[in-house]
Amino acid sequence: MKHLMKKITFLFLYLFLLGNTLNAQFNEKPIMNLENEDLHPLNFGFFLGLNQYDFKFEYKDDLGDVLVDKSFGFNVGLISELRLNKFLDLRFEPGLHYTKRIMGFRGFNNKNDAIREVKSTYINFPLLLKVSTKRIGNWKPFIIGGASTSLNLGSNEDSLEDNSSATFRMKKNTYYYEMGFGIDFYLEYFKFSPSIRGVFAINDELVRDNDPNSPWTGNINAMKTRGIFINFTFE
Numbered sequence: 114m115k116h117l118m119k120k121i122t123f124l125f126l127y128l129f130l131l132g133n134t135l136n137a138q139f140n141e142k143p144i145m146n147l148e149n150e151d152l153h154p155l156n157f158g159f160f161l162g163l164n165q166y167d168f169k170f171e172y173k174d175d176l177g178d179v180l181v182d183k184s185f186g187f188n189v190g191l192i193s194e195l196r197l198n199k200f201l202d203l204r205f206e207p208g209l210h211y212t213k214r215i216m217g218f219r220g221f222n223n224k225n226d227a228i229r230e231v232k233s234t235y236i237n238f239p240l241l242l243k244v245s246t247k248r249i250g251n252w253k254p255f256i257i258g259g260a261s262t263s264l265n266l267g268s269n270e271d272s273l274e275d276n277s278s279a280t281f282r283m284k285k286n287t288y289y290y291e292m293g294f295g296i297d298f299y300l301e302y303f304k305f306s307p308s309i310r311g312v313f314a315i316n317d318e319l320v321r322d323n324d325p326n327s328p329w330t331g332n333i334n335a336m337k338t339r340g341i342f343i344n345f346t347f348e
Contacts, residue, residue, distance in 0.1 A: 143250040143251055145250075145251065145299075146251050146299040146300055146301050147299045147300075147301075147303075147304060150299060150304055150348075151196070151199075151248070153196065154195065154196050155193070155194065155195060155196070156192075156193075156194040156196065156202075156348055157191070157192060157193055157194070157348070158191075158192040158194075158304075158346055158347050158348030159189075159190065159191050159192060159346070159347055160188065160189070160190050160191075160192060160206065160208065160344045160345060160346040160347070161187075161188065161189055161344070161345050162187065162188040162189075162342055162343050162344035162345055163185050163186070163187060163188065163342070163343045164185065164186045164187065164188050164210055164212055164340055164341065164342050164343075165183050165184070165185050165186070165212075165340055165341050166183065166186065166212040166214060166233070166338055166339075166340035167181055167183050167214070167338070167339050167340055168181050168214065168216070168336055168337070168338060168339070169314075169336070169337045169338075169339050170333055170335070170336055171333070171334040171335040171336075171337075172332050172333060172334055173331075173332050173333070173334050174332055176219070176332050177219045177220075178219075179216055179217065179218055179219075179333070180216065180217035180218075180219075181214055181215070181216055181217075182214065182215040182216075182217070183214060184212070184213050184214070184215075186210065186211045186212030186213065187210075187211055188208050188209070188210045188342060188344060189208060189209050190206055190207055190208020190209060190237070191206070191207055191208070192204060192205075192206050192346060192348060193205045193206075194243075194348075200244060200245050200246070200247075201242065201243070201244060201245075202242075202243040202245070203240070203241075203242060203243075204239075204240075204241045204242075204243055204257070204259075205238075205239070205240055205241075206237075206239050206241065207236070207237065207238050207239075208236075208237050208239075209234065209235070209236060209237075210233075210234070210235040210236075210237055210263070210342075211232075211233070211234050211235075212232075212233050212235070212340075213230065213231065213232045213233070214230075214231045214233075215228060215229070215230050215231070216228070216229045216230075216231060216281070218328065218329055220328055221328070225279065229276070229279075229281040229329075231267075231281055231283070232267050233265050233266075233267050233268075233283075234265070234266040234267050235263040235264065235265055235266070235287075236263060236264045236266065237261055237262075237263040238261060238262050238263065239259055239260070239261030239289075239291055240259050240260060240261065241257050241258060241259035241261075241291065242257070242258060242259055243255050243256075243257045244256050244257070245297070248297075248299075251298065251299040251300075252296055252297060252298050252299065253296065253297040253299075254294070254295070254296050254297075255294065255295055255296070255297060255308075256292075256293070256294045257291075257292075257293050257294065257295070257308065257310065258290070258291060258292040258293065259290070259291055260288070260289065260290055260291070261288070261289045261290075261291055261312070262286060262287065262288050262289070263286070263287050263289070264285055264286060265283060265284070265285050265286075265287060265318075268282065268283040268284060268285045268320075269281065269282040269283065269320075270282055270283065270284055270285050270320050275322040275323050275324075275327070275330075276322050276327060276329040276330065277322065277323075277324070277327075281329075282319075282320035283318045283319065283320060283336075284316070284317075284318045284319075284320060287314050287316060287318055287338060288314065288315050288316050289312045289313055289314050289315065289338070290312075290313055290315065291310055291311065291312045291313075292310065292311050293308055293309050293310025293311060293342070294308065294309060295307055295308025295309065295344075296308075303347055303348060304346075304347070304348045305345070305346070305347060306345070306346040306347075306348070307343075307344070307345050307346075308342075308343075308344050308345075308346065309341065309342070309343055309344075310341070310342040310344065311339070311340070311341055311342075312338070312339065312340050312341070312342065313337070313338075313339050314337040314338040314339065315337070316337070317335040317336060317337065318336050318337060318338060319333055319335070319336040321333075
């Protein structure tokens with residue numbers, strides 16, 4: 114979690130400095146782009162981005178942590194936005210998120226038993242509230258947060274095989290809360306918005322092995338996804 118917060122802090126500072134640089138260059142008497150962009154009650158767009166998913170474990174006994182090797186995946190999706198007032202927007206951002214995590218379990222000498230590669234393709238359905246500041250020239254900072262649910266197409270939940278047959282199983286449906294921040298940049302023809310968001314699952318996602326004393330799942334009390342999204346939206 115500390116590494117995740119360091120990444121979020123670094124990227125926030127980058128966006129803040131980028132915004133200040135643009136403001137210093139163009140905000141004396143800026144040419145206002147898309148002056149009526151925020152007057153529309155409905156707005157649509159799409160996003161592209163990167164993700165890095167992790168797992169947070171809760172254990173029954175202190176027998177050592179499950180190791181997780183994370184990698185970057187990608188996000189793609191659509192945006193629909195309902196303007197509530199000058200500073201508040203309600204957003205629905207359905208998207209497809211692909212990620213891969215490699216899990217290492219202690220106590221095994223055989224690599225085939227110790228390693229589980231977890232590939233996940235999530236269809237994510239977030240409902241978010243976007244809170245913006247007053248527009249400053251051609252840019253505007255915002256924070257965003259809300260709740261979401263996702264369908265994991267690679268969960269293996271219905272499989273009759275488990276880790277004894279090298280099949281790691283997760284639940285299909287996951288529920289999250291999301292929090293993030295970003296900056297709207299008003300360009301000549303469209304609005305471009307880089308943002309950073311943390312996602313945190315609230316339900317246990319692990320489907321346990323058939324053996325209650327399984328060396329893979331027997332000591333896990335809960336397994337919950339957490340992650341970070343770096344999205345670039347075009348509206």
